[in-house]
Structure formats: C-alpha cells, structure tokens
Amino acid sequence: MSNLAANLTSTAAASPQAPALRLGDVIVTFAELQEQAARVAAVLDSRGVGVGDRVAMMLPNVLAFPAIFYGILRAGAIAVPLNPLLKSGEVEYMLRDSGAGLLFGWEAMGQDASAGAAAAAADVILIGDAGLAPVIEGVTPAGAPVDRADDDTAVILFTSGTTGHPKGAELTHHGLDSNQSLTVRTLINLTADDVVMGCLPLFHIFGLTTGLNAAIGAGACLTMLPRFDPRAALDILAGHNVTVFEGVPTMYSAMLAAAGDDEISIPDLRICVSGGSALPVRVLEEFEERFGCIILEGYGLSETSPVASFNHPDRDRKPGSIGTPVEGVEMRLVDDERRPVAEGEPGEIQIRGANVMKGYWGRPDATALAIDADGWFSTGDIATRDEEGYYRIVDRKKDLILRGGYNVYPREVEEVLHQHPSVAEAAVVGVPHDSLGEEVAAAVALKPGKEATPEELTEFVRDRIAAYKYPRHVWIVDALPKSATGKILRREVRATTHAES
Structure with missing residues (x-):
C-alpha cells in the first residue's frame, strides 16, 4: 500500500499521546488527529466521494487543515489545496478544471469560496472557529486508509504559467512520501523530539511536504501560525521550544527587523530551512549570528514535490547556492537544444526522479512539453554548476x-x-x-x-x-x-x- 495517509496511521499507533499539532495553547495528539482524519473520510464516504474523486480545500494554517487533508487521502480521494485568498472566478476555474465536487472552505474567508463553488456546481463545507467538531461530531470513523498504487495521484496543486490558465500538477503518493521521507532522514534529521514551525502555508507544496508531511512521518510536532507575523513568529520560536524553522527569505528579513535590539533567546532552534527564492547572504549571516543556528537553502518546484536540491547538513555549505541534488533525484543543465552545458556555463535545470509529477491534470500536450520521453522535467530555471556539483540559480522562469x-x-x-x-x-x-x-x-x-x-x-x-x-x-x-x-x-x-x- 502506498497511501500517504498511512504515515499518520503508523505514527498514531506508535505514539498516540504525542503532540502532533499545536496552535496557540491548543494541542492535538496523534491519536486525536488520526480519529479526526478517519471521521473526515467517513463524512466523504457519506457524501458519495470515492476513490480518485477530487476534493478541494481552501484553508489557512488552522488545525482543521491536516485532518481534512489526511481524511481526503484516507478515503482514496485526491486533495486539491487552494489558496484561501483566491477570488470567486479563480475558485470556479480550479474546481471546474480539477472536477472537484466538494470544497472545504474557511468561514471567515468563505464568500469567494462559496461563490466560486456555486458557479462550479460544487458543494461547500465551511469550517469556522469551532473547527471540525460540527462536521464530524457523532460520525463513526472510517476504517484503514484505502489502498493506492505508488503512481496514483494524491494531490493536485495548481501552478500557473506564462501562457495562460493555471495547470494542476499531479503529485503521486510515492512521490510525496519519498520527498517527505528524505526530508526527515537526510536533510533535517527530524525525530519525535523535534518541534517544527509551520509558518509556510500548507496549501503550498513547500509547507505541505517539508512541514506537515515530514512532521507526521517523523512523529514530530508541527506548531502552526495561521498568518505570518514576524513578532508572533519570534514569540512562538521561543515559547514553543521550536527546533526547526522553515521559511522563505522575506520571513528571515522580517524577523530580523522585528527583533531589533531586543534580548531574544531561542536556545532550542537547531536548524532553519530557506527556499522559494535566493536568500541574500547578508540576511543569512545576520540571522545565523543573531540566533545561533544554521540556515540551509534548497530548491524545488510544485512539480517536483518539491525538494530537488539542498545544502546538505553533513556537507560543505555554500551560501547563495541551492546545493546538490537530494537522494533519488538527478539534475542536469542543458542549452536550448537540450544538450548538456559545460561546467560553469548557464543552462536550464532539468530534473528526473520519483519526486517529479505524474503530469498536468487533463493536459497531455502540456505534460509532453514539460517532461520528455526519458523522464526529464524542464524547469525553465537557469543555473550554473561548479566543480563540486553545487548549483546556483542565475535567473528564474521567464517573466515570473x-x-x-x-x-x-x-x-x-x-x-x-x-x-x-x-x-x-x-x-x-x-x-x-x-x-x-x-x-x-x-x-x-x-x-x-x-x-x-x-x-x-x-x-x-x-x-x-x-x-x-x-x-x-x-x-x-x-x-x-x-x-x-x-x-x-x-x-x-x-x-x-x-x-x-
């Protein structure tokens, strides 16, 4: 069985009373999260949602998100995470394109979710301050996660392009599981003693894989912040004994500015991860000096589940680079004719491995353009590679x-x-x-x-x-x-x- 939701089942069986999630002073154990996900799966079954059906979620980083996400997967359905800031027309398009007939939305931001769903003839379940309780109360939990094949689609993540409407990247159960597993084992060395800070939005692949899925796989606690605020983030880092922080460069800059000259101690913080764009070396050095922990930079895309390369903790670190390919992933640089470029010369990054998406949902032509017959995915990102195999981005996707x-x-x-x-x-x-x-x-x-x-x-x-x-x-x-x-x-x-x- 390759259902990604099996990781939650395994961790809950091994450490039922360990903290899985924290939001403010509220803590959810693995046993509680497992039961919530099982009840969500039962709710979906009662609504006729079956294997391979798409279910959208339009939620910020709240405690209901993980339970709904794993409940969808547990039922054998496909999760379609959407940004809760989307407008109704965007919601309608993505629901129609994915064929999602049900949307879980956040009540405080529910107007566009409801309007978009209505236009797409999809049902809506709004989650409010009471969380999942009104939805799953009295529901008998579903059984074990439904068996899924390695290459079955688990998640559809919409990623826009320069040529028109957003496309849904199909990420598989095995691709997502292998990516979270290598994050746990070789990149961050997560254990059940760790507390991971979830500032990154869980509807985005960075937060979903390296935050939620990795924490669940390792039995670590994910402490959440619904909306990033640098001062609040610093308070949580110190007050929740956070050991791993993951963010984009602007978060590091904002926290440095918010800290100012205040006396702030974060003694448990052992490692930070940065991605999304290049972290200015000055910010990296100032943050590390101020808070006494290293920042490791990596690289990936929605289409690669996402981690493709990383500055590994057991190797030399090169600030400003995106490191070397991670376990099970190949990377190369090619010119416009898809020929390998010389060392030190710029070329387009191509990626091959289990982490690469299955394709773009319902778009075989776009898939064929992105992934060649040998399985190489063309990223559109331009980089150089030095004599030690470290990659450095020199340009982003055209016009992005x-x-x-x-x-x-x-x-x-x-x-x-x-x-x-x-x-x-x-x-x-x-x-x-x-x-x-x-x-x-x-x-x-x-x-x-x-x-x-x-x-x-x-x-x-x-x-x-x-x-x-x-x-x-x-x-x-x-x-x-x-x-x-x-x-x-x-x-x-x-x-x-x-x-x-």
Whole structure:
C-alpha cells in the first residue's frame, strides 16, 4: 500500500499521546488527529466521494487543515489545496478544471469560496472557529486508509504559467512520501523530539511536504501560525521550544527587523530551512549570528514535490547556492537544444526522479512539453554548476514575479487587465521591493479615445484576482515595446518605480 495517509496511521499507533499539532495553547495528539482524519473520510464516504474523486480545500494554517487533508487521502480521494485568498472566478476555474465536487472552505474567508463553488456546481463545507467538531461530531470513523498504487495521484496543486490558465500538477503518493521521507532522514534529521514551525502555508507544496508531511512521518510536532507575523513568529520560536524553522527569505528579513535590539533567546532552534527564492547572504549571516543556528537553502518546484536540491547538513555549505541534488533525484543543465552545458556555463535545470509529477491534470500536450520521453522535467530555471556539483540559480522562469514568496505570473494578471474596456495592451512586470523582494507592476496602453486612471485599473484588477497578485503600481504609456512580429517584450518594459517597505 502506498497511501500517504498511512504515515499518520503508523505514527498514531506508535505514539498516540504525542503532540502532533499545536496552535496557540491548543494541542492535538496523534491519536486525536488520526480519529479526526478517519471521521473526515467517513463524512466523504457519506457524501458519495470515492476513490480518485477530487476534493478541494481552501484553508489557512488552522488545525482543521491536516485532518481534512489526511481524511481526503484516507478515503482514496485526491486533495486539491487552494489558496484561501483566491477570488470567486479563480475558485470556479480550479474546481471546474480539477472536477472537484466538494470544497472545504474557511468561514471567515468563505464568500469567494462559496461563490466560486456555486458557479462550479460544487458543494461547500465551511469550517469556522469551532473547527471540525460540527462536521464530524457523532460520525463513526472510517476504517484503514484505502489502498493506492505508488503512481496514483494524491494531490493536485495548481501552478500557473506564462501562457495562460493555471495547470494542476499531479503529485503521486510515492512521490510525496519519498520527498517527505528524505526530508526527515537526510536533510533535517527530524525525530519525535523535534518541534517544527509551520509558518509556510500548507496549501503550498513547500509547507505541505517539508512541514506537515515530514512532521507526521517523523512523529514530530508541527506548531502552526495561521498568518505570518514576524513578532508572533519570534514569540512562538521561543515559547514553543521550536527546533526547526522553515521559511522563505522575506520571513528571515522580517524577523530580523522585528527583533531589533531586543534580548531574544531561542536556545532550542537547531536548524532553519530557506527556499522559494535566493536568500541574500547578508540576511543569512545576520540571522545565523543573531540566533545561533544554521540556515540551509534548497530548491524545488510544485512539480517536483518539491525538494530537488539542498545544502546538505553533513556537507560543505555554500551560501547563495541551492546545493546538490537530494537522494533519488538527478539534475542536469542543458542549452536550448537540450544538450548538456559545460561546467560553469548557464543552462536550464532539468530534473528526473520519483519526486517529479505524474503530469498536468487533463493536459497531455502540456505534460509532453514539460517532461520528455526519458523522464526529464524542464524547469525553465537557469543555473550554473561548479566543480563540486553545487548549483546556483542565475535567473528564474521567464517573466515570473516572486512577491513575498508567492509566484505571480504576468499573463494571468494581464488577462484581467484586458477585461477593462479602456485597455488596449498591458505588460505586467516585477519591480524591486525592499521587504517583499518584488512588487507587481503594470504598464498599460489605452485604446484610442478611451480613458482610465492608474488607480481605477488597480481597483479593477484587485476586485477580480487574489490580493497578492494585483498590481500596486500602474502607469499609462503610449505604446509597449514589441518584437518584429508584434509580440510584447516584457523584458524591455521600463518600470517607473522602486517599491519600498
């Protein structure tokens, strides 16, 4: 059996009274989490959800998330985690695309979840401050996790692209399990004595695998923070005896700033993990000096479950690099003709291994473009490799904007701008931001005789797309730069601003 939910069953059997989750002063044991997941599976069965059916979840980092996630898998269904900040149109699209007929949403953010589900003819279960109790009370727990094959899809994670609508990456039970297992065994060396801090959103693959799944697999406690706040994070690090912290670079910068000159001691913290984008060496050095623990950087994507390379704790660490491939994963650099490049020369990263996705849900053509016949997944990221095999990213996916750890794809935002009746052309680009890394900005050319202000366009997009995606800076131009064939050249768009924190 390869059901990822079996890890929870095993840990609960071995350490039933050990703390699995903590949120504030509330602690959930492994036995309690196991029973909650089993009851969620029973609820799904009563609603006719069967093996291979898709069930969406649109929740922040709350105690209900792990129980629902493992309950879905336990039932043999496929979990479809969604960002709770999505707008109704985005929710509708992802529910329709995945075929999810049921959505678990967070009541405080439930308006868009409910509206999107209604438009997609999907049912909704809203979870409020009372948590799962009203949903599972009196429900007889389901039996053991349903048998699944290694290559059966466990999770569909939507990852956008520069060519249009988001695509659902199919991650398998074996791929996710092997990735969490190597995280536990070789990268962080997790044990049942560890406390992992879950600041990373669990609907994102970074937090899902290296946070939740790894903690469950190791029998460690995951202490959660629904919304990242640097001061609150520091308080939890100290007060909850956290031993492992995982975050994106902006979190490390924010915690350093929040700490200021205060006397803060985090004696139990032994290791930190950074991913999502390159961590500035200055931030790494200052954080390590201030809090007395090392930060290890890694690299991966939603399509790779996610960990592909890492600065391993038992090897030399090279700040600014993404380390070397992890166990069971191959990486190489190729040119535009898919030929290997020379040492030290830039090339596109390709990845092969059990961690690579099965494909894009319902998109065989897109899958064939991304994964070749030999199983190599083309990332679109450009890197170099040194004589010791360490990789260093030199450029990201073409046109991708990374805002505070979230991926923003220009084409998706441009599509919304084009819905405005006055917009003729739009190019969305990233501009430097002191704390977020990049901020979303847009250059817009208007139709002849039409008018629109930057403020109006900003409001127009904000009402139609997730809050982290809409452009904070819009400027009107006469025309956008184009190639000889008329293609808009984003790389030649000149931003008029530098965003500040």
